[in-house]
Amino acid sequence: MDIQRIASLSRLQLTEDEETMMAAQLPEILAYVGKLQEVDTSNVDVKAYLTTATNVLRVDEAFLVDDAHRKMLIDAFPEKTGDALKVPGVFE
């Protein structure tokens, strides 16, 4: 398992110590979960969901938030210019 590649796919910075630790532990965990290959599931009709709910729909409509809630969302921005969210540059 290529830890650096997986960390890159995960957008996750690892310290050197973490990388060493993960390189040792993740294969052990994968070996443990690999036990599942012992189970014959050829006759299982796989279901991804546990409830009987199907096609839960709602009307797709925009609604306005009040000023107090709007302010809360804007206040949560880590960086902003006025009321606009400031994001780091994409091209540098």
Place this chain on the structure above:
Amino acid sequence: MVRFTLAKEIRDRILSGAVSAVDVTQAVLDDIHARDENLGAFLETFDIEALAAAKAIDDMRERGEELPLLAGVPVAIKDNMLCEGHIASAGAKILGEHRSAYTATAVQKLRDAGAIVIGRTNMDDAAMGSSTETSAWQKTYNPWNTEKIPGGSSGGSAVAVSAGFVPLALGSDTGGSIRQPAAMCGVVGVKPSYGRVSRYGLIALSSSLDQIGVFAHTVDDARLVLSVIEGRDDNDATSVDLLEPPTPYNLPPTTFANLRIGIPKEYFIDGIDPDVRARVEEAIDVMKKNGATIVDVSLPLTPYALPTYYIIQPAEASSNLGRYDGIRYGTRGDGGLNESYFDARGKGFGAEVKRRILLGTFILSAGYYDAYYKKALAVRTAIRKEFDDVFEQVDVIVSPTSPCVAWNMGEKFNDPIAMYLADIFTVSANIAGIAGVSVPCGFAHDLPVGLQFLAGAMHDEKALAAAAAYQAVTDWHTVTPST
């Protein structure tokens, strides 16, 4: 000796005017400020707001208005439930300054029913952990022995109830995160069936496994909360209509007559602490003597539940946690856009969260998806079927909640598989979406042991009734820690 008062008693005393809601709330806050320093259950108390809510209850009473079901009853909430205007960090550094812009449905329903939200409780980092040790903020100590872990991930909520601070607390259970700490702290923990309680406003860990539930001293008190929070919510598409009327909170005492209890042999394996096993077997004897029919059942796929969990859970978590990038909220990383993702997530998550994000990303990556994720979904479907078949023969299944009692702080911290094994008897309920209840059933090594009742999906009342019947003939839940 810790003293506790049941939610029902508090409510009745407020209803009758024997005490005011403000006095109750103030006493709870004073107690937390005096004693919690040594236990670390709470990350924050909402003093001003809690006292104002209590005052509103007292005002209602004064005006002669009818008081709601949980009028003046103090409740703690886990740090992964949104409460407008308050920080909800899910125990994670990346959300350390995140203030909620809205309130979770379960929390709002409690407030609407008159409950006083006292504060938020400590938990493992993004709810990943079985000991509350991975919290970015503080350690939480087991009230029975402060050298021991409280269990996790909802360790703070378990301790808040066990230590007698509050009669009720909300937690969330993805693989045992309510039942396991409830067992280790000697309180009742209820994980409702999947879909029974709305998760709107719960910070998602693993969407097909997460469920909000309750900590209490008695099953009756837990029922009081469940009757308020359960039911379909338009804001959570995975919440479902109840098959039966809501959980009744005022039932006469349940009996064991006509109750068929299944004992699965796969839950009484060699790895289990012999003293824990002995307590559970004694509990089964108690139920048998009181008229329950004990039936040996088999759930052969049980050994595969934990491996299934550690595929589905990291896969879903790696996806759910993708949104924490420090762009719109949370803590921003340094550098350009792409660099800032790496930096924010690298600094904002602890080792256990990183371990599972990496594992989940690997499992879902091209070439491995079928071998791991799809296989796990197939085994999951087979496990659910196995439970459905057993629940044709019995009303409830009884097992230990955890194979061991609370362990020493730090003991399993660097051994992930040893830590994961603590959840071996609880994950199946999440994998299958069924109901699970843990109640105290005695002590091993001077620490509490939990007895687990499982019932079929959306038949929560069966597990609750059986657990209540057990509490009616035992008094383990009345024994309290000395801290």
